Amino acid sequence: MDSRVRASPEQLSTLLEYMESHGDLARPVAxxxxxxxxxxxxxxLTNILVLNSVGGGVNKTTDKWKKVWADLKSKTKKKGLTLRQHARGTGGGPASQKSLSHLEERVLAIIGPTAVEGQDSIQELGFSRPQSSAPAPSQSSAVVAQEDDPVYVDYGGGVVKY
Structure with missing residues (x-):
């Protein structure tokens, strides 16, 4: 038995209408x-206005509706990025048969195109290991990096392990 209960299309449409008029509530005003x-x-949105009162839909807590919105944004960004990467490809294969649905296009309009396209002013550096100017260790104490070793990237606000 599937324990997940999905929101109805009417509830998702209502959620999008609310987000279109109030902005992405996952990013609160400073x-x-x-x-x-x-x-x-x-x-x-959850209790008083509409989501849990839309006919034919499910009742969820506020936290579960937040999760529905987060999942919808995540899946839409991923699909948008896949389509963008395919469009930027070098060719040689068939055109992508995928496209964004009307609902996904509305989600992207709410969260903004930079969620998929990124910012032009930020340079992508990749996952290369930083070059060190320190002398190489002796052969007996040398550490050989394996393909599975983590990579540490300093992004200015801290170091992230990949």
């Missing part, structure tokens, strides 16, 4: 009251 305001809007 300031001391930003998170409080975002939480209040989510609560209104």
């Amino acid at each position: 300031g001391a009251q930003g998170r409080v305001r975002s939480d209040q809007l989510w609560s209104d």
